[in-house]
Amino acid sequence: MDNPQELFDRLIASDRRAAARLISMVENNRPGASEVVKRLHAHAGKAHIVGITGSPGTGKSSLVSRVARELRNRRHTIGIIAVDPTSPFTGGAFLGDRIRMQELATDPGVFIRSMGSRGALGGLAAATNDAINILDAFGKDVILVETVGAGQAEVDIVRYAHTSIVITMPGSGDEIQAIKSGIMEIGDIFCVNKADREGAARALAELRMMVDTSGHFGEGEWKPPVIPTVALTGQGSVELVDALQSHRAYLEAAGLLDQKVRERARAELLEIINRRVARAVLATVDEEGPMSGLVERIAGTRELDPHTAARLVIEHLLKESAAGDGRLP
Amino acid sequence: MDNPQELFDRLIASDRRAAARLISMVENNRPGASEVVKRLHAHAGKAHIVGITGSPGTGKSSLVSRVARELRNRRHTIGIIAVDPTSPFTGGAFLGDRIRMQELATDPGVFIRSMGSRGALGGLAAATNDAINILDAFGKDVILVETVGAGQAEVDIVRYAHTSIVITMPGSGDEIQAIKSGIMEIGDIFCVNKADREGAARALAELRMMVDTSGHFGEGEWKPPVIPTVALTGQGSVELVDALQSHRAYLEAAGLLDQKVRERARAELLEIINRRVARAVLATVDEEGPMSGLVERIAGTRELDPHTAARLVIEHLLKESAAGDGRLP
Secondary structure, eight states: OOOHHHHHHHHHTTOHHHHHHHHHHHHTTOTTHHHHHHHHGGGOOOSEEEEEEEOTTSOHHHHHHHHHHHHHHTTOOEEEEEEEEOOTTTTSOOHHHHHHHHHHHTOTTEEEEEEEEOSOSSHHHHHHHHHHHHHHHTTOSEEEEEEESOSHHHHHHHHTSSEEEEEEOSOOSOHHHHHHTSOGGGOSEEEEOSTTSTTHHHHHHHHHHHHHHHOOOOTTOOOOOEEEOBTTTTBTHHHHHHHHHHHHHHHHHTTOHHHHHHHHHHHHHHHHHHHHHHHHHHHHHSTTSTTTTHHHHHHTSOOSOHHHHHHHHHHHHHHHHHTTOOSOO | OOOHHHHHHHHHTTOHHHHHHHHHHHHTTOTTHHHHHHHHGGGOOOSEEEEEEEOTTSOHHHHHHHHHHHHHHTTOOEEEEEEEOOOTTTTSOOHHHHHHHHHHHTOTTEEEEEEEOOSOSSHHHHHHHHHHHHHHHTTOSEEEEEEESOSHHHHHHHHTSSEEEEEEOSOOSOHHHHHHTSOGGGOSEEEEOSTTSTTHHHHHHHHHHHHHHTOOOOTTOOOOOEEEOBTTTTBTHHHHHHHHHHHHHHHHHTTOHHHHHHHHHHHHHHHHHHHHHHHHHHHHHSTTSTTTTHHHHHHTSOOSOHHHHHHHHHHHHHHHHHTTOOSOO
16 A cells, blocks of 8 residues: 555545555655655645643543534544654653544544644644645545644644634632743634633633734624533534634635635645755764764854854755755755 | 953953853854854763653652752752743743842852743754853863753753753652653653652652663662652752762763763754754745745645655755755754
């Protein structure tokens, strides 16, 4: 099945195993993967890409299951991508999620996939983008991308979704910290999960006030709704999916969807270039590389500062390439 | 004071305002900043760089204050860098931290600084590295770098510290999520804060088990200790600082400190190159750039996939540079 042509044909014919295989190939930088991904590009571009993020413990995964089920009730097919740095302590995380998602996993209208960081330099975001595009070309109507953490890579993944949902929960006594998480600015929809807990009314009121004071919302402009949910019981799932679909309709009506799609493409382009450059740089400065002594000159003898060293590496890569012997592109 | 030579002289003479000014210049990419940073490199390399991370709500900032006070008791000078994506909702975060840190801030042996993400591409990590180096050259013995979130950028900052402290707290009912946060693998020291709360014994036991099962710890090898603390009362601060200093001593004795220093330099080099390349790429594909139509061909007409587009951009940058008219280096 690793034959690119066969993989491509199967994927277009909605073969689940082909999709799973191709995503694995992308994650592991397998030869042939990029050829298929490139050809799929023309077949993608129809899905609604939804980013879902929030701090650990807010019940993101359970809520994603609820959203997925509600979308299935409305006859949409779904891709779910859980982006998560793998912890070697657990030998691959997601066990909890997998249990929660079990019912969904047997539904042929749902495709679930976890993406772990393999320590690649910027590789997680790039591989996730590829996975999104694969499931898009595979024909899924809605792609839910769940991310853990508020780091730049995760924020970027969510930022460039068409619709971003930010999940919080009633205060664990440190609201300042929640606000600080840097994900508030990117929410199209806010969700207070575990809304049956003490402090839910306050959390909702605070969040609504933050939205109110964050900008002027003119006639016809999108104002992020703040929705209470209880993932455990399913309360609020209908409202959340309504909001999700309203946001998509708003983007289309306002002509903003095209803009989002372009921003995503631009970010994706930059991700890919960053990864390629990083690979070329490491091949240059690591052992056996033509500039393998460079790191020692920065960190050991300290005769070279990293900014000057950076210029030297770029100059080397440019010269190498001009000589027709480049590590780039 | 923006004169590079004057800034440099003042910094070397331990002028606090000069350090603050230079970090601001670095954050805002001000001309002249890089010249000073480059010259400072030879004066840096003595500080113990300590990364401190953990999920929001674990009481990181309070614990950092405690660690700082204990280090001051031991006559060490300290730099504290709080890395945190700024949220536009709050117009600059850290208010809570600032209150907590107030007592420390009046101590001339302590230098405190917040670093916020200004939306720069990989800019946060690069600016943080510069700030670390500035405080190192400024003569601080220990530099505590506190990060929020478990994203790649934050993880990298902590990963390349000499000593990494990971803070957790007694279970908020979702231990799986805590493990998933991707920061467990990088801890040299684990800390269960709020250890006077219910569930502390269980959290300690679980964490110790995770450490035990995570690897074989041979004779003389470092096995991450798991330390209970209560930042509110100061309980455990002495043990935590003991562990911190033991780890540094271990690294030196085992000859591993040099290796860490080299890994940091390598990561820093890559950060700087990534940022430069990103700037050149955006100047190429954005409006007015020579390839401004490219994003439209990817996202609009879909005639071009992002991988092929990435190759075209790199080829363009190489050609431009060969013609002596490059945006790189």
